[in-house]
Amino acid sequence: MAISKALIASLLLYLLLLHVVEADQMINTSGTESAPPQKMDCGAACTARCRLSSRPRLCKRACGTCCARCNCVPPGTSGNVEVCPCYANMTTHGNKRKCP
Numbered sequence: 240m241a242i243s244k245a246l247i248a249s250l251l252l253y254l255l256l257l258h259v260v261e262a263d264q265m266i267n268t269s270g271t272e273s274a275p276p277q278k279m280d281c282g283a284a285c286t287a288r289c290r291l292s293s294r295p296r297l298c299k300r301a302c303g304t305c306c307a308r309c310n311c312v313p314p315g316t317s318g319n320v321e322v323c324p325c326y327a328n329m330t331t332h333g334n335k336r337k338c339p
Contacts, residue, residue: 281306305338
């Protein structure tokens with residue numbers, strides 16, 4: 240009789256522990272779900288990037304294309320392309336950098 244009570248108690252303890260572990264896994268997986276990446280406001284970002292350009296319309300058009308593809312525009316009016324590798328690696332047919 241004592242063995243059966245110990246067996247029942249250990250079985251209940253095992254089920255309780257299993258329930259706690261499953262609940263913890265559900266909490267951890269729901270916390271790691273990432274929201275879809277937000278689309279950047281390319282118009283405002285490219286206006287800021289191209290504001291000092293000698294050809295602002297051309298700059299904004301190229302920047303807009305790059306931003307739409309990469310969803311990223313480097314900060315500042317020039318340089319800083321290491322912040323957006325996709326933006327930095329785009330080239331024209333003549334192998335010149337596409338993005339301003």
